Amino acid sequence: MSSVPLSAQLINLFASVILLMAFAMLAQRRVLPLINLFAIQGAVLAASTGVVAVTTHQAHLYWSAGLTLALKALLLPWILHRLVRRLNVKWDVESLINIPTTMIVGIVLVVVAFNVALPISQLSSTISRGTLGIALASVMLAFLMMITRSKAIPQVVGFLAMENGLFLAATSATYGMPMVVELGIALDVLVGAIILGVFFFQIREQFDSLDIRHLERLKDS
Amino acid sequence: MTVAGLFGQLLAIVLALVLAPLLTGWVNQCRAWMQNRSAPPLLQSYYMLHKLFLKDVVLAHGTSSFFRTAPYVIFGCMLLACAIVPTLSTDLPLAPSADTIALVGVFGLARIFISLAAMDIGTSFGTLGGRREMLIGFLAEPALLMVIFTTALISQSTSVATIVETLAHRDFVIYPSLAFAGVAFTFVSFAENARVPVDNPATHLELTMIHEAMILEYSGRHLALIELAASLKLYAYSCLGLALFFPWGIAAGENPLGLLAAIPMLVFKLAVGGAFLAGIETINAKMRIFRAPEFLGTAFLLAVLGLLVRLLLETRV
Numbered sequence: 430m431s432s433v434p435l436s437a438q439l440i441n442l443f444a445s446v447i448l449l450m451a452f453a454m455l456a457q458r459r460v461l462p463l464i465n466l467f468a469i470q471g472a473v474l475a476a477s478t479g480v481v482a483v484t485t486h487q488a489h490l491y492w493s494a495g496l497t498l499a500l501k502a503l504l505l506p507w508i509l510h511r512l513v514r515r516l517n518v519k520w521d522v523e524s525l526i527n528i529p530t531t532m533i534v535g536i537v538l539v540v541v542a543f544n545v546a547l548p549i550s551q552l553s554s555t556i557s558r559g560t561l562g563i564a565l566a567s568v569m570l571a572f573l574m575m576i577t578r579s580k581a582i583p584q585v586v587g588f589l590a591m592e593n594g595l596f597l598a599a600t601s602a603t604y605g606m607p608m609v610v611e612l613g614i615a616l617d618v619l620v621g622a623i624i625l626g627v628f629f630f631q632i633r634e635q636f637d638s639l640d641i642r643h644l645e646r647l648k649d650s
Numbered sequence: 651m652t653v654a655g656l657f658g659q660l661l662a663i664v665l666a667l668v669l670a671p672l673l674t675g676w677v678n679q680c681r682a683w684m685q686n687r688s689a690p691p692l693l694q695s696y697y698m699l700h701k702l703f704l705k706d707v708v709l710a711h712g713t714s715s716f717f718r719t720a721p722y723v724i725f726g727c728m729l730l731a732c733a734i735v736p737t738l739s740t741d742l743p744l745a746p747s748a749d750t751i752a753l754v755g756v757f758g759l760a761r762i763f764i765s766l767a768a769m770d771i772g773t774s775f776g777t778l779g780g781r782r783e784m785l786i787g788f789l790a791e792p793a794l795l796m797v798i799f800t801t802a803l804i805s806q807s808t809s810v811a812t813i814v815e816t817l818a819h820r821d822f823v824i825y826p827s828l829a830f831a832g833v834a835f836t837f838v839s840f841a842e843n844a845r846v847p848v849d850n851p852a853t854h855l856e857l858t859m860i861h862e863a864m865i866l867e868y869s870g871r872h873l874a875l876i877e878l879a880a881s882l883k884l885y886a887y888s889c890l891g892l893a894l895f896f897p898w899g900i901a902a903g904e905n906p907l908g909l910l911a912a913i914p915m916l917v918f919k920l921a922v923g924g925a926f927l928a929g930i931e932t933i934n935a936k937m938r939i940f941r942a943p944e945f946l947g948t949a950f951l952l953a954v955l956g957l958l959v960r961l962l963l964e965t966r967v
Contacts, residue, residue: 438824441963445826448959452951529947536954543962559963 436484443477444560451570471501542566560601567594581639666732670885671695680928702874720767721875727760728882738912745811768864779863789946796953800831818897830956837949839887846931
């Protein structure tokens, strides 16, 4: 172990924190701490990308690290915070199945993700390839969060967290996507969040609630 | 087995007996300061033990001999645990007698005895406390085992002494798995030692207590032994946590001077750890008993995550 360079250790540490945040988001019942956890995950992701950039001297990784920090750690949480304030939804989010069960399902997902990622990451030669499994696990945990939550805002946070996981996967497997693709995805996410914000108001106007289970009925009863 | 090893072992046991009540007193003192109360003296635990040892034993009607032998068994278990956990040096002649899994078993044995003794007297409080203790115990033990497996994977051994030796004498490497395991271990030790988020050691409120409910009927030297055993348990857990996650300063060889130099380091680490414990206890409120499974489930989750991260990230880099 002593031969592992410090940068690889730092990347592993950041990846573990990202996984931990994914679990914390899965277990968090309230809206505002959920958004804060998402912001922390974004900041750690930016730090991890920054370490990869410094280690490998890839210029475009600096840009994506900065972009991640600005967008996912600052701008999107700010938009979400504003939405929560404007919609006046600081109540508890309820999950469909209880938290310990969700956690156990989450652990199973992590085991699956680690096993699936193992052969793929051996093909890669990057410094951060070990974190591919964690990236995959974060994506699946975010999926799980979208499935288990019934309120609209946690679902959007799950969607954004999934993008975090995908970004980590891209960085760990191939040192990031081309700049154009990355910019495109970043803008897509931003625009998506803004449009969903508009949707929230529409949903609330229509149903007096943000519970998306109301959307399952197509006709007025 | 060498003379130096034997000396180190004896010194560790004597030190455990001396320091354990002191640690309890120090935690109580820190907690009182942080809560703006006037603190009891540091030696309060000794005064209590002295008073209790001088008093006569009063036995409830209908108690069996089990009730009378239980305090000695519990005390013996905790003393053995303190002897196995490396506090000053990793060269312990008693260490081969039990590895980490057996250490968890020793704690489990003590828990079974105290719960059965609580049920033996037949009062409702004793039964209630015993059941709650078993609830907490069966949730905390798997998490503790997972923490230990993580450290055992790193050092390729389940012997406490070997684990601590490996961890103490390595190059500085960031182990994310150890960080997970450390947090999980903190959670577990709060639950196991009847500290605040799970149980309140200072309360005698009937409906909230766990540990106190079990020992209500004990008096005199039996109570003194149980109180001392509780102090020893806290000491053993603190030393195990310090040895696993902050192992610096533990002597490795058979050097008596290194042994003596390890004592101030240990006292310093325990003092910091005790203040940390008191701080956590101050900023937290006791949670409902039915939230405890969630708390310990989180500990288990963290421990399993540590294990998985260890397998994924740290084995083949």
